[in-house]
Amino acid sequence: MARITAGVGSSHVPLLGVAVDQGKTRDDYFGPIFAGYDWTRQWETEAKPDVVILVYNDHASAFDANIIPTFAIGCGERYKSADEGWGPRPVPDVEGHADMAWHIAQSLILDDFDMTIINEMDVDHGLTVPLSMMFGQPEKWPVKVVPVAVNVVTYPVPSGNRCWALGEAIARAVESFPEDLNVQIWGTGGMSHQLQGPRAGLLNREWDNKFLDLLSSDTDAARYIPHIEYLRETGSEGIEMVMWLIMRGALGEKVKTLHRHYHIPCSNTAIGHIVLEPAI
Ligand code: DHB
Ligand code: FE
Numbered sequence: 001m002a003r004i005t006a007g008v009g010s011s012h013v014p015l016l017g018v019a020v021d022q023g024k025t026r027d028d029y030f031g032p033i034f035a036g037y038d039w040t041r042q043w044e045t046e047a048k049p050d051v052v053i054l055v056y057n058d059h060a061s062a063f064d065a066n067i068i069p070t071f072a073i074g075c076g077e078r079y080k081s082a083d084e085g086w087g088p089r090p091v092p093d094v095e096g097h098a099d100m101a102w103h104i105a106q107s108l109i110l111d112d113f114d115m116t117i118i119n120e121m122d123v124d125h126g127l128t129v130p131l132s133m134m135f136g137q138p139e140k141w142p143v144k145v146v147p148v149a150v151n152v153v154t155y156p157v158p159s160g161n162r163c164w165a166l167g168e169a170i171a172r173a174v175e176s177f178p179e180d181l182n183v184q185i186w187g188t189g190g191m192s193h194q195l196q197g198p199r200a201g202l203l204n205r206e207w208d209n210k211f212l213d214l215l216s217s218d219t220d221a222a223r224y225i226p227h228i229e230y231l232r233e234t235g236s237e238g239i240e241m242v243m244w245l246i247m248r249g250a251l252g253e254k255v256k257t258l259h260r261h262y263h264i265p266c267s268n269t270a271i272g273h274i275v276l277e278p279a280i
Contacts, residue, residue, distance in 0.1 A: 002100070002174045002181040006047060007247040007255070008040070009215065009274040010133055012056060012188040012240075014125040015267040017089050020132045033271050036261030037133045040275055043258065044134055048142075049184040051097050053104075053170060054127055055148045055246045056188045059084070061124035068154050069116035071166060073108070074123075074147035075101040082122035091128050091137075097144040100177055104146060107173035113166055123147060130188045133273075143184075152189065152240050157227070163242045164223035167249025174250075187247030189240025191262075192233070193269035202235040203270045209262060211241060212274055215248050216257040222248065237269075247276075254279040 016033065019025050025034040061082035063069065076096045081088040108115050131141055148170070151157055158166075167185070174183050191208040194200050214222040223245055230239045248255070259275040 002177040002179055002183050004171055004174050004183050004185055004250055004278065005049065006184045006258070007251045007276040008134065008184060008186040009244045009247060009272065009276075010130045010186065010188050011190055011266070011269055011271045011273065012126045012129045013267045013269050013271065014084070014129065017125050017129040017132055020137060021090055033263050033266050036263060036271070036273055039259045040134055040273070041136060043275065047184070048182065050144065050181040051100060051146060051183045052143045053146045053148060053174075053183060053185040054130065054188070055150060055186060055243045056126035056130070057152045057240060057243065058149050059124055059126060059153065062121040062149075065154070068151050069149065070151050070158055071113060072116035072118050072149040073101055073105050074118050074121065074149070075105055076119045076121070079121060079123045079145075079147065081128055082124040084124055089125070089128055091132065092140050094123055094127065094131070094141060094145050097146055100179070100181070101146045103177050104170060104173040107176060108166070108169050111169045111172065113169055118149070126188060130186055148246065150243050150246070152242060157239055158242065159227070160225050160242045160245045161223045163245040164220065164249035167246040170246065171250040171252065185247045185250045187244035189243050190234070190238060191241060191270040191272040192235055193237045194235025195237055195268055197236070199235060201268060203264055204233050205262070205264055205270065207233040208270050208272055212260060212262065212272060215244065215274060216255060216260070216276060218254045251276055251278045
């Protein structure tokens, strides 16, 4: 039986991909950011997941205003790194787990989540930067990935409550997959940031840390944070944090925090990172 053994939350700032690709991860600017991921890179070599269900958002790379799936699942065999304007990142292709992804898609749809099924797409920084943060620069990614893409770019975006419930449904889907697989679920994006308009550059250390507290507490208070609070307190792009709730919802009632990291600033963003384990 497949089982979810851990959840990882992480920002997915494109500049961190540039730092990895250009060998700058230990310079004065990036050093303190990457230092907060050292623990996780080591832990991942011991945790050895087979599959990562990687919750992220596409930033107008695979989708655009012509098609806006609220929740989509990648059921393909492999995904290439998207060209976001500077050429594709020099990272390995991302290998999917088509059998498991189709199983999850079926389970979710029969569980009343109307997923969009994607067989072919390129994946942008939202997916490849977290892989680089957690695994460095291997010749081949050490995990298979089931991408779960969430629309957090064009309103209406899904509520935190709906995201949490999707996480619960993903956990049910994984538990009913017969193969004996070690599965992690990652929620990416955030933390506070606003990339445009008069409030561009907005960061909110206090609110972000309160959110991290809530994630690692045994309550489900975070699932009911309304959109307007994310917007007001964390800027227009802070809404990416609802994707962390899919990860948290999949871990069950109680969790144990294994690792936590927060750093300001990185590019236009606050960096947040947490590693959680389901607790009995
Ligand atoms: C930045 C952060 C993001 O999450 C993103 O998707 C794009 C840009 C930034 O801080 O520059
Ligand atoms: Fe983003």
